[in-house]
């Protein structure tokens with residue numbers, strides 16, 4: 001079953017030049033892909049290739065210039081899909097956990113907020129918060145902490161727990177684990193994989209690091225200068241046709257990082 005579908009999506013940003021002139025910056029060009037239930041798709045590409053712009057267009061943070069973004073066949077960029085439905089179904093975890101967590105709220109309040117918003121009848125919300133913490137490798141002792149009392153890895157786990165609290169069908173990870181050390185990355189990816197298999201969750205995993213997608217993602221789409229230039233499932237160098245994906249692959253094989 002297809003959950004999310006992008007059809008020929010183009011996003012241009014207006015760039016103000018001197019003397020009031022406006023130029024268009026094409027950030028994303030004719031991008032099409034689909035994500036099925038339970039699937040994890042990686043969107044890999046260098047800095048500035050348009051990955052975050054795609055995430056913002058899916059989350060309605062940015063308007064698209066042309067094309068369509070569909071959730072179960074409903075157009076995300078029309079009133080057809082209400083905010084509540086969109087954010088109940090799709091959650092996003094950003095790279096900067098500090099910006100995503102309210103500094104004056106403790107972890108209990110941070111996790112309780114989405115539960116109360118999306119499940120107002122939930123009585124055992126505290127139990128639910130503790131369950132969420134366990135899911136991401138933390139425990140109830142963390143409930144009383146404020147974000148600035150946690151490490152970067154712990155904050156990122158809270159952000160993931162906050163996204164999971166909504167019980168969405170799809171989570172977008174935008175470079176969400178990039179700033180963590182390789183052990184923390186490995187542990188979070190294992191947790192996410194387990195949840196994906198258990199609950200049939202789908203992921204869009206945005207990264208510039210091809211290596212981190214190898215064990216975790218079912219399919220990889222490679223972005224280059226705003227376009228998807230290659231999409232692959234099997235990790236065979238011979239199958240890659242675009243020079244940029246070949247370069248990514250070779251760089252990965254020459255690096256010592258292992259996941």
Ligand SMILES: Nc1ncnc2c1ncn2[C@@H]1O[C@H](COP(=O)(O)OP(=O)(O)OP(=O)(O)O)[C@@H](O)[C@H]1O
Pocket residue numbers: 013014015025026027045046047048049050051052053054208
């Ligand atoms: N609000 C904006 N106004 C103008 N140009 C923008 C804006 N946001 C992004 N861009 C441009 O669009 C292009 C794509 O940016 P985007 O952030 O989507 O890339 P990215 O692949 O996510 O990069 P990174 O991996 O560094 O986060 C870049 O050239 C960027 O400068």
